Amino acid sequence: MIQRPRGTSDFLHMDNPHWAFVESSAAALAQLYGYSRIDTPTFESADLFVRTIGDSTDIVQKEMYTFEDKGGGLLTLRAEGTAPVCRAFLEHGLHNRSLPLRLYYLCPVFRYERPQSGRYREHHQFGVELLGAEGPEADAEVIALACDLVKKLGLEDIELFVNSIGDPSCRSEYLILLSEYYQGTINTLCNDCKDRFTRNPLRLLDCKNEHCSVIASGAPKMVDNLCGPCESHWQKLLMYLNTVNIAYDIDHRLVRGMDYYTRTVFEFKPKGSGSQGTILGGGRYDGLIEQLGGKPTPGIGFGSGLERLVLNLEKKQINTAGRAPELVVVLHHGDECVPYAMEVINHLRSKEIPSVLASSGKSIKAQMRYAASLQAKTVIILGEDEVNSRCVTVKDMLEGNQETIKFEDLNNYLNTS
RNA sequence: GUGGGCGUGGCCAAGUGGUUAAGGCGCCAGGUUGUGGCCCUGGAGAUCGAGGGUUCAAAUCCCUUCGCCCACCCCA
Structure with missing residues (x-):
């Protein structure tokens, strides 16, 4: 039997109301905050991701679904949400519209990893991007939106971590400091960190290895080494968060996985969750548009994993089930009643009443059971008598009573019951 | 990529070498001649993940393989 590819899922929405609720x-x-939806292609030029995410990152190193199409071009299934939006921004000349521009997306993201709880090869992200806004109030807006999302979903005990990783100029000075700090201890670090030391020293900070953690927590802090503009941006952001009563923790070791981030980075994690816990993460990326060939345009945004949000709803047993549509099921007695049944059901649908026709060849009893299994509130029964008199027998499944009325009186019955 | 756990009908699950592989849920049918939910009765549905080996005999022991889950790495 052919099975679905590893790390993918078949979403049976009838069995999981959380998904639709989250979406x-x-x-x-997003709309409340003035964001409009953008849908970018499922695959892009491999280059787009390689150049923006950074070729020393794990995503580019080993997690991308890259393939050659028949034209010989290298394509990659969407590995991340931000770069494609920025690409579209440039491709459609959106920088010529009045800025800032607010966009949001809901789309699948693909990464080749070993699946585990909260991690899949195909997962889905909701994300927003605020393009062309430089001030820290933009950071605060995006974080506030994220915060509202968590609240709206009813999730509790979610912590917000923030940090600043500066801009290229002050960060490069900071990295020198960091390297000096680590100089004497390199040999005691884990193998990954030895590698990070030369390839991407900033990543030394978020190593989870026990020994490395101790060393990392004593390292000089980026926020103590910001340049003037970055420092001012950082302080204002914290002030704005305070004024809108958003609680946060400053995490000096928060650095995020993509190379394009500048200044603000942030993550939302459920309290006590493991390393797969992050439900939402993002940051500022002021150099990204320029790097893609546009004129310097600041940006900030976040991505949030729908599967992880749903997972948390399930864990907390939060009931999100909306009211199911009240189905009307039309039963009929024998094939000769089918045409009349079809007439009745077409009428129901023309009145926007959700309805299904029970299958022919089954006893009324079986059709009745089927109606009950669909949790129909109303059942319409049609037999020879009803056909001949152009009547319908309407049964209230909750009360258990029924009456036979004229077909043309059906609207009134349904409106008043 | 590394480590651990697990694979028995659609779902849950007993069974740890010996005749036709329990049970529950669900499904189908009957008990009601045109009527559900409760109850009763009956039925369908499993080459015990796959392949090979040991044995008179394997779901059960051994090997291989595939798949799922969990953890590490990293990320949503």
């Missing part, structure tokens, strides 16, 4: 909540919230 619609996210979209509604």
